[in-house]
Amino acid sequence: MNKILVPIDYSKSSLIAYEEAIVIAKQLKHDLVLLFVHETSLFQSNDYSDVIESGLKLKLKELGKTAEKQGLKVDYLVRSGKPHKIILEVSSHIKAKFIVMGGHGETGFQEKLMGSTTTKIVGQANCPVFTFKMKRKHTGFDEIILPLDLSKETKQKVKYAMEIAKAFNSTITVCSVLYNARLDAKIKLESQLEEVEEKIKSKNISCRSKLLIADYLPKAIIDFAESGGINAVQGDLILLMTQQEKSIGEYLIGSFASKILNSSKTPILSICPTQSNFIYSIPTM
Template sequence: MKKIIVPVDFSEHSNYALESAAILAKKYNADILALHMLEISETILTKGETDLQAETIFFMKLAEKRFSEFLQQDYLEGVNVTPIVKHFKVFSEVNDVAQQHNADLIVMGSHGSSGLKEIFVGSNTEKVVRHAEIPVLVVKNKPTNLSFDNVVFASDFSENAVTPYLNASKLFEKLGSNLHLIYINTPGDNFSSSSEMEQTVADFLQKADGNLDKLSEVKFISDYTVEKGVLNYANVSGADAIAVATHGRTGFAHFLSGSISEDIANHASLPVVTFRKK
């Protein structure tokens, strides 16, 4: 791990994300790219070109000053931090910056959400998770002992989960993590018998790893929803973090179908790492 991106909006939770990134940067000798996206109002955007340029420069300077002050944190001592300010608040740009700088990880803070606000508005973190092509670490609390010794990786073991699984295995191997694979069986249309579950996982591992060495390590969990199954298992197993694959849906498709991975990221108290399906 060489480069970590942290989107910063000066909130308490982005402070948690920055501190988490600092812990990882010190542990793995990585650099931090602190990214602030300057939101420019529609009023400014409708002005003439000269006025727009002048006001954009003014707000950029204010943002840079506040950004510089925000980055004066004791926990960043000894860490190489590069501040980046973007003109517009477009969350796909976080992924663009990650690709441009060949970053390994995005770290974001989130307060979580629930109810209608979550459905209709979502959060900045959810938007980044949907667009990101690299892993996204979502943290909810001030880090005290950020660890990835034991990570629960939840999967449906479908064909399009192979890439997230391989990326997760690669990342957590570098971090020295013990990766716990779990399959959540739920009632209703998605219910599978024991033999069906084992066959699904066996086919998956054969395709992903080329062998069945990990088959005996997979935990089969029954619960009312995938989210509850993942969170309950993570709690009883003493996990340090949860890893999930996300489909990256956007727009109306996301509104209709939702995302289990985003629900987990919203409601888990543990850090959650998302890996996007191709």
């Protein structure tokens, strides 16, 4: 059975992510694996380590009852070490199909845990990563925002968005950012966007396309997904490629991706093109 890994630190955002993970797991018919990572320094003595770990697992199991009552199979893991390293190790070991986690913690240790940890996991995970920062009025992903630079390799990545859209009956909005208003460039990009739109529609997936004129790509994407203005779509999910072609820049994971992750209120699904284990059959609903 496919598994979704959910790191829990009991911060507000990690508990929100857990609620979202239940919805995702039910929709995809996946199992959940709840993981709590504590730092070694929490243990005063090895004599008490088993007792402490047992207590932490009991607390995790109490949280997991919500998912179990909805018919999901849930496994529970407690590990010691650096959070991002343990999360990545566990993800690889269980061959997770997704990681679902909070975008940041609340204060102090938790902020460090779910802030820098999230960025490291997004950049290194062997599977796609959902990140959630705040509670939403509704669950699911009716509107997926798919930013593309429309180079050959990037257009091939459209298949990832289609997999999610099929599972959640979503509408995909393919968008691209034009840094200048040159008519020839605008015509070319609009033509390419329409081509991608038609390809997605041919798979019986609802799709639209939009060309954005802006000087700063991260803000343009975030505003498009969140502002609700005349040129915007109320996005439920931004699908973010964590590696992109040099036509956009080699800084994506260090700059563009981190800015989107840090600034966007919209949930994000981060996918690395090398994540070959992402493609799998969507269950028949």
